[in-house]
Amino acid sequence: MSPSQLSEKNYFANYYVELKNSVENFDEQVEKIKTCKSDVERVQFVENFKGLSGHDDKLQIRKEFQGKNAALASDFKEKGNLAFKAQKWIEAMVLYTKSYVALPEDKVNEKAIILANRSAALYHLEKYDESLIDIKRSMDYGYPKDLIYKLYERMARCYMAKKDYPNTIKYFKTMITSMDDATALPVARKSQLNTVAMTMIKMLERDPRTTKQMEIRKKKGLSGDEMPSLVIADEAEFVSPALRFDENRIEGRFVRAASDVKVGEEILVEKPHVAVLLEKFSKTHCENCFIRTAIPVACPKCADVIYCSEKCMKRAANSYHKYECGILTTVWSSGASINCHMALRIFTNKDVGHFLQMADKIDEKLSLDELQQLPKDDYRRIAHLVRHEDDRTASNFFQHGLMARFLTKCLSAVNYFGDNPKTEDILKIEALALRNLQFLQFNTHEVAELHKSQIDGREKTQFIGGALYPTLALFNHACDPSVVRYFRGTTIHINMIKPVEAGLHISENYGPIYTQETRNERQAKLKDLYKFECCCDACLENWPTFDKLQTDVIRFRCDAPNKCNAVIEVPPNCNDFMVKCLTCNESTNILKGLKVMQDTEMMSRTAKRLYDTGDYSKALNKYVDLIKIMSEVLAPPFPDYCQCQQFLKDCFLHLGNCYNLN
Secondary structure (H helix, E strand, C coil): CCHHHCCCCCHHHHHHHHHHHHCCCHHHHHHHHHHCCCHHHHHHHHHCCCCCHHHHHHHCCCCCCCCCCHHHHHHHHHHHHHHHHCCCHHHHHHHHHHHHHHCCCCCHHHHHHHHHHHHHHHHHCCCHHHHHHHHHHHHHCCCCHHHHHHHHHHHHHHHHHCCCHHHHHHHHHHHHHHHHHCCCCCHHHHHHHHHHHHHHHHHHHHCHHHHHHHHHHHHHCCCCCCCCCCCCCCCCCEECCCEEEEEECCCEEEEEECCCECCCCEEEEECCCEEEECHHHCCCEECCCCCECCCCEECCCCCCCEECCHHHHHHHHCCCHHHHCCCHHHHHHHCCCHHHHHHHHHHHCCCHHHHHHHHCCCCCCCCHHHHHCCCCCCCHHHHCCCCCHHHCCHHHHHHHHHHHHHHHHHHHHCCCCCCCCCHHHHHHHHHHHHHHHHHHHHHEEEEEEEEECCCCCCEEEEEEEEEECCCHHHCCECCCCCEEEEEECCEEEEEECCCECCCCECCECCCCCCCCCCHHHHHHHHHHHHCCCCCCHHHHCCCCCHHHCCCCCEEEECCCCCCCCCEEEECCCCCCCEEECCCCCCEEECHHHHHHHHHHHHHHHHHHHHHHCCCHHHHHHHHHHHHHHHHHHECCCCHHHHHHHHHHHHHHHHCCCEEECC
16 A cells, blocks of 8 residues: 555544534534434434535545555565574564564465564573464464474473473474474484484483473373463452442442451452553554563454464454454544544444444443443443533534544444444444443543663553453542552552551542642542542642651541541650540550651661562562551651552552563
8 A cells, every 4th residue: 555545644633623614603503412312312413414424535444454565574574584693683583573463364384484583583582482482383384394393493492491301302302303304404414403402312311300390290280282371361350348339429439348458458350341552552562461572473464463372363353353453544543542442442342233232221220239230241331331421512522423423434344234234223333432432531541561670760650551440430539549550461450558447438549649739730630531529538638749748747546445536746856645636635645656657667668678679579568567557556648658658559560561671
């Protein structure tokens, strides 16, 4: 495809501007959408909007496969070979990957060769598991029989480097046998390879470690044919019995603690209903599970995305990618946000029949308990999330309606509706697309990856995609949140960063946090983005940002027998051990609190040392103990507690998606 045929970047915004400029009294005409009572009526209004169809040529909806090109693949391969000869292993590996991704579907033999080449580069990089995986892939593509002895030798050497001696012996023997097919291999070279292999086999057969490994394999029932896997294991979802889901007119849906919840406790593990990777990471991360991969599997038809494994590629091919293959360039080039892409993928994850069945009953009222009992993949689980319809302007509805129309046209372009779709069915999906755009606006989460540098110690959380978690979406916001989020692939883990007593709210954070922004700044953001006024403790009591926290006052909890929850503020130079609470008039002995402060100072140094040396699990346990101790006698906000919580969050982040920049 020539450059002139490629999609113009961010063309949807230009499409909207041109439409607006071409219609007389545009704003007045758009205002009429406010009379519509349902999403079906709204999309009908958009479809019938004066002059709209005349601009459809600007939408540029088409399938594009310009990344697949045999000549381009050959060029990358030759450059990779030159880098390999120069012993530039990383450069060679990257170039071989580019060649492999660019190869058209029918170039099977070329794929076998290029994957074998990549396995050689990986071997020299001492990435033995990755090399073995690529060798297996090369063989599956039918690597030439007369050369396959090279792959068996490389397999043997990979296993030897891994100190897996039974498999080393096995593949040296296989190499010797496979040389019978190497008719073009000179006799002298064949003899040399045979001698080296036999020497290694005899040496390892006498090695006691080989015997021990074989006995272990026999006990475990292993065949010796197990290949390494770099795929992230599927994690079981989990909702803690300590969570109680509730709702009322003022707070909407929210989560309470059904019993006391401890700091550090994991309360939720959830897979997304829908997840979309940012275009920026489409060549470095698996489109399906978001794991960063150096040895990707390519889609046979398009060069837009990669996968970490055949397993992820098949999952995608059997669901959303069978529709999105080739149309991704259209979506990305349009300038549509990741929420818009998720609105599309909600549909492509399932066939159209599922949504047509839902369309007529989508507005039936369901209680929170009824929604929670629906199957995980039931569309109603997400369709009933908050949308704030009453707070939307006419312009907002119209622009969302235009995007819903665009997404529906994308679905039509990939034959999502079948060969003879009914107009009313397309309209129903368009109305649901508008609904998707509304609830996604308030309920999606950024999927993150922690980037760290071992050279200078810098750490940064990088947004790599977006996802919708139906259970997590029920949590309300607090500027002083109860939990931290971290990700393994697209699976989200929620852990407590402070203790919460039974009956109290368990809240997450929607972005604004009290340590970084003032109350006015937070309130303005939350009102603008999420349409509510926050009433958490940090807002009600107007807690200062971290840089303005008091260091000349110690905040003790009143420990009176009447369980007064008041805070007693005491200057560090106070000479009295018994201090009266102004709320209940009872006295509190602050000696215990002063002793805690002494103990926690030493514990904090130990925890920080463990963190700095990369022992995040032990550091996490120390920070959990610190917060437990502090929470018993001291009341936030105060600097030590904030810092401890932040390090606890950072420890959890290291347990999830993490990338070493060096």
